[in-house]
Amino acid sequence: MSDMKTEASVPSARESGGKRDSSSGNGQGTTHIADGVVAKIAGMAAREIGGVHAMGGGAARMVGAVRDAVSGGGGSGSVAQGVSVEVGERQTAVDIDLVVEYGAAIQDLAAAVRRNVTTAVERMTGLEVTEINIKVDDIHLPEDDNADDGDSEPRVR
Structure with a gap:
């Protein structure tokens, strides 16, 4: 997340003393939300x-597919694959890598993903989302699905 411009608005874990918490202010304790949860x-x-x-x-x-094959993950991949976050005390910034149809x-699509x-993040964590950077890495073509089918007719005879 080298191109993020949120250093001042989203303190990193190091800047906040390793704490990512929301305090209720009424003496009932703190809640720590891990980066992986937000991701x-x-x-x-x-x-x-x-x-x-x-x-x-x-x-x-490809790394996710290899990891799933080794671990028997069934090809589902990690839920947080393609997502990186920076979580501060009250704010978070998100980077998302997508493959679109x-x-x-x-x-x-990017606007809908951002919304x-x-x-979801603000409702579930109470953290303010300061920015969501989306990078489209690839386009999935319909013929990509057919390339893996063993049932398709060969093109050359």
């Missing part, structure tokens, strides 16, 4: 949007 919420919310085929760039998807209007992720 999973953002990943699930992004996947809910029609036109999102997969999360993560080519290398991340061919034909999807990318700007509209859904913001709503």
